[in-house]
Amino acid sequence: MFTEVVESVVSMSDTDLRDRLRANELARRALDAEAAVLVSVVDQRGLYSKIDGHRTMAAFLRAEWNCSTSEAAMWRSLGRCVNQLDGVGNAWIAGRFGRIQARKIADARGNPRVRDLLGAFVAVFVDQAEILDSADFTKLVDQTVNRLDTDGAHDTRDHAIDNRDAHVSALGDGVVISAWGGDPVTATELERILEQFADAEDAIDVAARKQQWGNNAPLHELARTAAQRRHDAIVAIFRAAVASDESGQAAALVLNIVCDATTWAEISDAGGLATDTNLAGQPVDPFTGATRPNDLLDELMTDPTTLLDRRCETDTGIPVHPHDVLRAALSGHVRRVVVDAAGTVIDMGRRSRLYTGSARDAAKLLTTRCQHPGCSTPTRWSQIDHADEWVTDHGETNQKNSRIECGPHNRAKTRQQWRTRTAVNAHTYTIRKDGTIMLPAGARTPEFAEPDEIPDPDNTIPMDTIDAIWNNITRHIQLADPYQLTLATGH
Template sequence: MVEELTQAGDAVAACVDDASWALAEDELIAALDAAHRLEQRLAAVKLALVREIDGRGTARAQGASSTAVWLRERLHLTISTARRLVDLAAALDAGNPGIRAALANGDITVDQARVIADTVATVHTAADAQAADKAVGVLVGWAGQFDPALLRKLGTRILDHVAPDIADAAAQAALEAEARRASRDRHLTLSALTDGRLRLTGILDTETAGLLRAAIDPLSAPSGPDDQRSPGQRRHDALGDVCRLALRTDELPEHGGDAAQIVVITSYDGLTRQLGSGTLDTGLHLTPETVRRLACDAAILPAVLGSASQPLDLARQRRLITGPLRRALVLRDRGCAFPGCDRPPRWCDAHHIHHWADGGTTTLTNAVLLCGHHHRHLHHSDWTVRLGGDGHPEFVPPAWLDPDQLPRRNHYHRRT
């Protein structure tokens, strides 16, 4: 076998140096098909070798804790890839000669073989060996038309074809088993990075996934033709918007006796001089720009601290743009006032046109509604905002965008 594989390797190596540009189009396509078929046939050989190595205990004999770990080191694979390789090799060896033969003939891909093996195992459990054998034939036939994802989806109703008398009961049992797995596997992990950011990982069950998509999908669309954020960045910002909305509802449970909130600690002088960074109550640090943006629409709680930063006097908090003033702002702007934005008022912050920390007043003539994205954008760009002669906000673009710097307005929100 080693000699034959070496000869096959030499033949493949010779093809690598061939001038594919010289092939006619039909020859080029035929060569691609042949290379793909050969890749699957070699995969069948590789899986058979992996199964034999695993069965002999070669990995443990050589000091590895498992075959997957041994393969990771030997073939330089990721551990997850190595485990899938061992699992598939075992599945194809466990009474699935039809799948193994289809892969060896190049009729299916490795990914399709994995889907078929999983589906056949389910059929064997729900029905019997005869139905499982029928399922192999049906699925291998479908593999000639469908990719692995669609093949897996079609496989959920394979019993309709091979064992229709128990299909409905088996489908219900499979659905219940899937629900149990989803409930068992659900989790959300928040990992703090050293620079203050947070890594978010986890698995959501079907219902929660639907809720998340329903909440963030409408907010993940580009905010306009100039929106340069990637899809991942837009989803990130949408999640932040959802959290802000939840915090504004006053319906979240109290945390430590206070309403759910974020707490930023900064000095008054630093805030007014636009130089002071801030610290969250969790100990993470914020840039001066972020502190000033958060101060636009926040509860301010003045405190007198001693030399060791211990609280000596704590005043009553006073809110900035809330109550009747915010309602008046909503009636005027109807939503995010930035040109081209359609975000409604509930997604918006109240932004001081002349910053409160710079002596700006908390009045209707010094405020504008901005969604989270455009609030951040205004604080970190050369756009400026002012009130026009009719009392409605207008935005002046930077000179690099419009040399004439003609003021722009939001025409999305209908005004009467």
């Protein structure tokens, strides 16, 4: 039987193979949603104790499905999730998202401190589970839970800091270096330090290859692999620390903490750095001066969609506790970049074709990786392009029209004549030459504010011009401040 399936699949065309893969995923999602309902009903009826003498629901599932205890617990959690949170089951069985997203919502429901507050945010979760990729959706749910469960988030942070540890051990013929705990700001700093030293090791190999092979150097491999260079970079870090006879000093590198204006206002207020009332005694936002609710929870419960505008994280997407943001702001230089604010100009309109200066920095802070579907290349290794093309669509060079893509996808976009459009849900989609949208299985066609205008395929930019643009906009900007607190708005 399986051989027949293999033969059938192998004989499929590329298009049929892809369609079958997506159809299987949709069928699996429907079956998974049904399984969650079955588990919920079995659990409610206590059926596990009536059949074969099982004492617990976990034992029943282990016997019926031959699954592990952890998997049984997962399905029980999913069953309670679809039973208690309206809308999750409907979207799941319709194929709008898969088990990974359903599990994340179920995990949030499993937190007893936020369970009663979660109902207001379920509709947002269901919509965003379809729109966002898995990593971004996970971050959205985690940050929402942390905002609703401030005491729990604070305890987790304190536990990580209080129990931080590190080891360097000789193991066999090699070495094992491990570290745990601390705070996200320090963790990001260490990542950047390692990247800098790894880049230095890479430069050594590139120079040696150039000296050995001359103009034919690109045809030959580097002497060390990327993994070997990272290992040697750590050794170089340790040796550099001993040679400098210094320790514990903040690294002279660019470190961004992205924070929305409302959260920054709350951080400033909590730290006693700004007034929280106006002359009339009314509660106001200390950042904008606008009247606001007395409590963050009141604001979020009034309009749960406001959580989509909230950010408090490193530029790599790691959530940062407000206390660490305040510490970074007080210990280092603060550079404000606020969209549409007069303090720093980032909206360059059509005065410039290239993203440079503050426009370039701000554009790269609104996302953590290449925005091409499925790509995980970090933003710091990616390039900035226009969502609406400069030539064909008269796209402006501003933060709203920016699109972050890695070099290969940026060039492929032009060669394949892909386009990008931003829908009313504020998410940007990639559109193929034939007009079809790159969407995951089960995702509905997004709604666009303006009708689609197919550009002239002959009106393209020469590749040598594009390469010159990429070389210009990917230049590294080095600053000498230990920290930069960057405030930005947007999703």
